Amino acid sequence: MKKLISISTLVVLLSGLIAGGVVSGSRPYDKLSDYGFFKGELKNQQPSENVLPYKLSTPLFSDYAEKLRFIFIPEGSNAKYNDSTVFDFPKGTVLIKTFYYPDDFRKPAGTKKILETRLLIHNENGWSALPYIWNEEQTEAFVDVAGETKKVSYTDINGKKQKHDYVIPNQNQCKGCHNKSEVLMPIGPTARQLNFETSFGSETLNQLVFWASKGRLVNLPDLSTIPAAIAFNDSSTGNINQRARLWLDINCGHCHRPAGPAGTSGLYLHYDESDPLHLGVMKTPVAAGRGSGNLKFNIVPGKPEESILLYRMKSTDPGVMMPELGRTKPHTEGIALIREWISSLKTDQP
Amino acid sequence: MKIIFLFSLLLSAQSLFAQQDARKQLQTRFIMVEDGQTIELEEGRFEIDATLSIEGKKNITIKGKGADKTVLSFKTQKTGAEGLRISNCSDFVLESLSVEDAKGDCIKAMNVKGITFRNVHAKWTGKLSKNNGSYAIYPVLCENVLIENCEARGASDAGIYVGQSQHIIVRKNKAYENVAGIEIENSLYADVYENEAYENTGGILVFDLPDLQLKRGGYCRVFNNVVKENNTKNFAPKGNIVAKVPLGTGILLLASNQVEVFGNRIINNRTVGTGIISYFITENPVKDSAYYPYPTGINIHDNVYSRERKRATMKGRMGKLYRFKLKFGKNVPDIIFDGITDEKIVTANGLYANEKRICIRNNSGAGYANLDASNDFKNISRDAGAMDCILTSLPAVKTWLP
Numbered sequence: 001m002k003k004l005i006s007i008s009t010l011v012v013l014l015s016g017l018i019a020g021g022v023v024s025g026s027r028p029y030d031k032l033s034d035y036g037f038f039k040g041e042l043k044n045q046q047p048s049e050n051v052l053p054y055k056l057s058t059p060l061f062s063d064y065a066e067k068l069r070f071i072f073i074p075e076g077s078n079a080k081y082n083d084s085t086v087f088d089f090p091k092g093t094v095l096i097k098t099f100y101y102p103d104d105f106r107k108p109a110g111t112k113k114i115l116e117t118r119l120l121i122h123n124e125n126g127w128s129a130l131p132y133i134w135n136e137e138q139t140e141a142f143v144d145v146a147g148e149t150k151k152v153s154y155t156d157i158n159g160k161k162q163k164h165d166y167v168i169p170n171q172n173q174c175k176g177c178h179n180k181s182e183v184l185m186p187i188g189p190t191a192r193q194l195n196f197e198t199s200f201g202s203e204t205l206n207q208l209v210f211w212a213s214k215g216r217l218v219n220l221p222d223l224s225t226i227p228a229a230i231a232f233n234d235s236s237t238g239n240i241n242q243r244a245r246l247w248l249d250i251n252c253g254h255c256h257r258p259a260g261p262a263g264t265s266g267l268y269l270h271y272d273e274s275d276p277l278h279l280g281v282m283k284t285p286v287a288a289g290r291g292s293g294n295l296k297f298n299i300v301p302g303k304p305e306e307s308i309l310l311y312r313m314k315s316t317d318p319g320v321m322m323p324e325l326g327r328t329k330p331h332t333e334g335i336a337l338i339r340e341w342i343s344s345l346k347t348d349q350p
Numbered sequence: 351m352k353i354i355f356l357f358s359l360l361l362s363a364q365s366l367f368a369q370q371d372a373r374k375q376l377q378t379r380f381i382m383v384e385d386g387q388t389i390e391l392e393e394g395r396f397e398i399d400a401t402l403s404i405e406g407k408k409n410i411t412i413k414g415k416g417a418d419k420t421v422l423s424f425k426t427q428k429t430g431a432e433g434l435r436i437s438n439c440s441d442f443v444l445e446s447l448s449v450e451d452a453k454g455d456c457i458k459a460m461n462v463k464g465i466t467f468r469n470v471h472a473k474w475t476g477k478l479s480k481n482n483g484s485y486a487i488y489p490v491l492c493e494n495v496l497i498e499n500c501e502a503r504g505a506s507d508a509g510i511y512v513g514q515s516q517h518i519i520v521r522k523n524k525a526y527e528n529v530a531g532i533e534i535e536n537s538l539y540a541d542v543y544e545n546e547a548y549e550n551t552g553g554i555l556v557f558d559l560p561d562l563q564l565k566r567g568g569y570c571r572v573f574n575n576v577v578k579e580n581n582t583k584n585f586a587p588k589g590n591i592v593a594k595v596p597l598g599t600g601i602l603l604l605a606s607n608q609v610e611v612f613g614n615r616i617i618n619n620r621t622v623g624t625g626i627i628s629y630f631i632t633e634n635p636v637k638d639s640a641y642y643p644y645p646t647g648i649n650i651h652d653n654v655y656s657r658e659r660k661r662a663t664m665k666g667r668m669g670k671l672y673r674f675k676l677k678f679g680k681n682v683p684d685i686i687f688d689g690i691t692d693e694k695i696v697t698a699n700g701l702y703a704n705e706k707r708i709c710i711r712n713n714s715g716a717g718y719a720n721l722d723a724s725n726d727f728k729n730i731s732r733d734a735g736a737m738d739c740i741l742t743s744l745p746a747v748k749t750w751l752p
Contacts, residue, residue: 290506292587292590
């Protein structure tokens with residue numbers, strides 16, 4: 001606890017050290033444990049007081065890795081609510097995301113292997129990203145800007161043994177996704193992604209209400225006015241169009257938006273895009289190269305197998321696949337969703 | 351004896367760890383480098399298994415020992431869509447090294463203000479295949495671009511490709527055995543000169559395409575280049591615009607505006623020496639209301655054309671057009687204009703006025719045809735008399751580079 005209190009001042013201090021994404025010497029902290037975000041054994045990922053856990057309704061697909069998310073907002077400051085974009089977080093905020101695979105996905109509470117923890121730190125110069133890679137003993141994670149490829153093996157939800165590469169991105173690649181007009185930004189914590197109930201120890205609460213109750217979120221309006229959370233794989237939360245568009249938003253829209261790194265393509269997949277052409281309907285590719293798969297259009301309404309969008313989602317070839325980072329496997333459930341969505345489209349009506 | 355054995359053991363053990371190590375070491379240097387510094391790369395061949403990226407730096411030089419001495423090979427690449435990625439930097443210089451066999455693009459530079467590629471080779475070393483990556487040297491959304499003394503080979507799209515950029519000089523490069531040798535797309539103020547573009551499908555392309563952020567390129571000079579023997583079978587994956595470029599294309603201007611082509615030697619490109627065409631010829635739909643699909647302000651003068659007396663290609667859509675509609679036989683025109691004009695601005699004689707004109711003058715050995723494509727190729731004209739004019743020369747491009 002004592003350590004945590006000092007974090008807010010420390011994070012501000014860090015700003016100088018992390019400026020320009022250059023990590024110099026042994027600071028900011030070489031070890032994840034040094035931040036004091038967790039109590040007890042590090043691998044149990046039990047958040048300290050003032051570190052709040054949260055979940056997203058439709059997370060980015062990362063090779064079936066499970067993610068634990070936490071947020072630290074310094075005592076006495078708070079995030080400002082808005083209903084469409086990532087909240088305005090105060091300086092000193094740290095978003096913490098831990099990637100792991102359960103040994104057996106049918107027993108999610110069982111043993112697991114943690115691979116990496118990524119920090120997004122909001123300091124004086126804006127946001128910066130820091131990747132920490134866990135050791136084999138699962139006792140500590142160490143800062144590592146260059147990334148790494150690791151082998152993972154586990155039993156999947158259907159009881160099938162899986163073994164594949166897991167790619168930990170380098171620090172620059174964080175910005176490949178976390179990028180708005182060349183400024184590093186968080187992606188996930190929006191009203192739409194957080195607006196649902198989850199359990200916090202003994203009680204079950206709406207996450208936004210929970211944050212507000214801790215004094216970490218202000219300007220929260222009546223819950224009935226907040227965009228409903230949509231889970232891509234739960235048809236009770238939205239129709240096919242809403243769920244597909246949200247899946248595209250979270251998996252593609254961070255790059256494929258006018259101010260994003262893939263804005264040059266003219267293909268915009270963020271949730272608010274309303275122009276069918278920019279969504280890819282009968283749009284010819286620009287610089288797709290062999291990513292086109294000999295197909296002519298990004299989306300052909302009613303014809304998923306003639307749509308480049310689906311072709312690139314299915315591929316695992318680094319020169320073809322989309323998203324181009326963060327996966328080595330196809331997202332079978334996402335592919336099924338987008339196939340259904342494209343099949344449902346009438347000509348020129350996304 | 352023992353030493354030799356140990357040494358060979360070391361060499362064979364290298365494959366396992368060396369790849370991650372080489373990548374990690376280079377990547378760490380690219381992240382830790384401070385503004386204003388030069389990264390000197392050692393001589394050697396480095397097998398790299400993931401994208402190397404450099405981001406958000408100012409005034410950095412990455413320098414090898416020579417294009418044939420420092421080679422970054424991505425043949426075993428497992429992740430990332432390009433070999434080398436440079437983003438959000440300013441005053442960046444890449445020189446004297448090779449990048450080979452990336453899974454996507456070899457070198458992509460995005461949002462860089464001030465970028466120089468000098469003595470850089472970017473190639474796919476194997477067979478010409480649609481499975482090669484798209485672009486060998488690829489600056490996009492950049493300002494102040496200089497590409498000189500570079501070589502590009504094997505790209506399934508374009509060897510040297512400058513997209514949605516401004517203030518560009520591409521000079522003294524060699525681009526060969528790509529689908530497109532050099533392509534300037536939706537870019538403003540480009541000088542392309544003293545390059546050799548040979549044995550591609552198409553030598554030098556200046557294109558304006560719809561649905562992009564930088565809507566309208568122009569003010570491009572293509573001069574004193576050698577554009578020869580661009581007769582390689584098109585190996586681009588379908589769906590891409592360059593997949594429509596017929597083999598045997600020298601210089602192709604597609605929906606581009608204010609382009610001056612002069613002093614080039616355009617030799618033995620069997621289908622078209624220089625084509626001036628609208629986007630409609632691609633048969634793709636145009637839905638972007640801000641897009642201008644017609645070429646205007648084209649000034650083609652003082653070039654040398656020569657070709658062997660043989661037929662145009664019969665392959666692809668354009669091949670069919672030549673075979674069944676145009677029927678030039680072996681008397682293939684060097685310069686073609688598709689004849690599709692913007693009705694809103696044509697004058698009484700069916701042509702444009704003033705700086706919008708399409709002018710062709712004083713070219714040596716240049717046969718001509720207006721294809722009359724808007725009229726189903728009914729009145730093909732081989733008389734260039736109507737195009738005999740000259741536009742005011744465009745000014746030289748200025749870049750603000752060291």
